[in-house]
Amino acid sequence: MTANEFKTWKTIHLGTGPKTPGDFREALKDNEINLNHWANDILGQPAFTVATKETEIDLVKVTLAKLGFENDTNRDQICERAKELGLELCPAEVGPQLRLQYQDQPNDEWVLIGMEPIPNSDGNPNVFGMVYLVSELWFFSTWGFSNRVWSDVFQWVFCLPRK
Numbered sequence: 001m002t003a004n005e006f007k008t009w010k011t012i013h014l015g016t017g018p019k020t021p022g023d024f025r026e027a028l029k030d031n032e033i034n035l036n037h038w039a040n041d042i043l044g045q046p047a048f049t050v051a052t053k054e055t056e057i058d059l060v061k062v063t064l065a066k067l068g069f070e071n072d073t074n075r076d077q078i079c080e081r082a083k084e085l086g087l088e089l090c091p092a093e094v095g096p097q098l099r100l101q102y103q104d105q106p107n108d109e110w111v112l113i114g115m116e117p118i119p120n121s122d123g124n125p126n127v128f129g130m131v132y133l134v135s136e137l138w139f140f141s142t143w144g145f146s147n148r149v150w151s152d153v154f155q156w157v158f159c160l161p162r163k
Helices: 021-029 037-043 075-086 096-102
Strands: 010-014 032-037 055-062 108-113 125-133 136-143 155-157
Touching: 010 096, 021 032, 021 037, 021 096, 037 108, 037 125, 037 136, 055 096, 075 096, 075 155, 096 108, 096 136
Parallel strands: 032 136, 108 155
Antiparallel strands: 010 055, 055 155, 108 125, 125 136
């Protein structure tokens, strides 16, 4: 499989609406989206940046099987395989923007953002994720250690390069 064979799952806009970590926190609250402690933390880290001009970005949502894995796999292998297939890591802004723009998420769907991890205030790498669980939308972050192993319960979002 190559990037040409992946279909755009969702097109979102970056650099629109919220411009600061505080703006994102307020927008999530206004949309009744729960924010876990660590997502709140990495929103405020210097590595979290927002596009300075409006950009449209195409995303794909993939399972481990779609990436060619038969078993639980670590984050580095997942991201490397995605790149081998022609996909790109997402800018960190994709996390909160996608959460705000994907409010019709199916129940019990866990989605992680294929992104460069952002160190939290304790120095541990984190990646963004989202879930719709028991009638509540959540925006969270979780450990993004390179050797952290993920099961096929999680789907991953990557950027699809435009032709």
